[in-house]
Amino acid sequence: MTEKPDWTGRRLEVEVGPVAHGGHCVARYEGRVVFVRHALPGETVTVEVTEDNGGGFCRADAVEVREAAPGRVIPPCPLADAALGTDRCGGCDFQHADGETQRELKAAVVTEQLQRIAGLDWPVRVQELPGGLLRWRTRARLAVDRKGNAGFRPSRSHRVIPVADCPITVKGAVEELAERRWRPGAELTVAADGEGELHVTAVDRKPQRRGRQQGVARQVAGSGVAHETVRGRRFDVGAQGFWQVHKAAPETFTEVVARFAAAPPGGVAWDLYGGVGLFAADLAEQVGPTGSVLLVESSRGAVEDAVSNLRDQPQVAFRAGTVERVLEDEDLQAPDVVVLDPPRKGAGRQVVEAIAAREPARVVHVACDPAALARDVSLYAENGYRMVDLEAFDAFPMTHHVECVAVLEHTPNNA
Incomplete structure (x- = not known):
């Protein structure tokens, strides 16, 4: 052998x-x-x-x-120095490349995934978001080592590298955590909101029977409710809930999604994985008071925030539950357009087939993973939808991550 x-x-x-x-x-x-x-x-x-x-x-x-x-280029962060070897921080993949090169690399990955998985020859250009390569990240998660120091983990490792700062995170956020000592093994979440308030949550891990650990969360700084403003509308979102981490991403993505969706006045729109209502707000404006928007979100806390954020839009209905389960309801009104922003793993066959079965004219699909996007695009094609447009954005500079917004249109009889 x-x-x-x-x-x-x-x-x-x-x-x-x-x-x-x-x-x-x-x-x-x-x-x-x-x-x-x-x-x-x-x-x-x-x-x-x-x-x-x-x-x-x-x-x-x-x-x-x-x-x-x-x-x-020379990496701007000392923890990305090649001399550190396996002790480099695992949060950034491309600090050794200039911005144009980073975007070219990401475009090559999206292009390759679409070709290999979905069979599409689709040239991709990744667009830069305002603000540059540094100080764009408003939310971060840190771990605590055995000495109580906050830090990040190396790639594919559970070790913790203590940090004094993080140059891609907004000024003051990581420094605030690095100056303190924490309970060993804790996990920290920091969020800097649009009004300048810093929200810090610590989850202390307590050993339980049979080796399992139970987290006990406590609010260390801030109110725990982040306040954001996008396109003139205020959104309240739990500091540990989902919100785009790049400062410019919510404004940019909302504009792109609204432009692609173009929901008709008096029409019906679905906002799946709708979070706190970021996209639903613009969809409600498009369909107007005689139309309707259905927001579906599995997090009950996010749904509660969405109800509050969109209280002036009575045409928006809310369903708390998984998208898979909600779309099993045969009494749902068929949509003219569907917007969905699924988690990193993508929407998957069950969701794509449930959407296609209602035959919306247009689907606007937001994706943060190129492979998952390509898999979903392939599933749409199996169900009579073809991709007609795509815009990609460098919403995560210095990392390998990239955000895409794809538009798919119904092709009757697979024409």
Whole structure:
């Protein structure tokens, strides 16, 4: 029986190939695939293997750049320095690339996923959001090490790297947490809202029987209710609830979704995974007082916030429950347009088929994962819908994440 290789800890010199989904590039060494973080296509680098399960691939970090690509820059964060090796913070994937290169890498990933999974040859351009590459993030999660220091984890690791600041997070948010000592093992959530209030929640982990842990949440700073304003409307959202983390994302995405949706006056619109009502507010304006909007959201807290946020829009109805369960209701009024912003895993077959069965003229699909988007686009195609437009945004600079808004239209009889 052939013994499986284990290159963990070994250093290799490789030529870096194309970018792949997940924040790494593809290289090859002695017939095996090496997924390399902190490198760029076309570079020659020395890597240290960080994970090897003995199969056809292993994972590695670039620790020395021998031939750099034109887009390489010095990372602005010291915790992204190649000299740290496996002690680099795992929050950012592309700090070693300039902004244009980052967006080109993300566009290549979206294009490749659409082609490979959905069979679409669709050139993608990733648009920059206002504000630049740093100080854009308004919400962050940190872990606490055994000494009580707040920090972030390395890639694919449970270790905690203490931090003094985070250059992609808004000024003051992480510093506030780094200056204090916390209960070891705690998890921290910080949210800086649109009015400048800082909300900090700590979840202290208490051991329970059979080794399980139970979290006890406590509000450390702020009211716990974030106040945001988008397109002139105020939204209240739980500081631990879902809200776009980029400062410019809510305004930008709302404009794009509203433009793509174009719900007819007097028409019917669905807002699935509707959160606190960000998209439903504009849909309500489009359909007007004689139309209707159905907002579906599984978080009861978010639904309560949405009811309050849209109390001046009586044409909006609210359903608390999973989208899958709510769409089983055969008495729902068929929509003219559907907007959905599913979680990272995507909508999936059950939701896509339930939407297609009602035959809306248009579906506006928001996605934060290119592979999940491509899978859902393929499912739409199976059910008589084709993608007619797509806009992509660099809503997560320095990371591999990218946000897409796709438009799908019904094609009767699969024409």
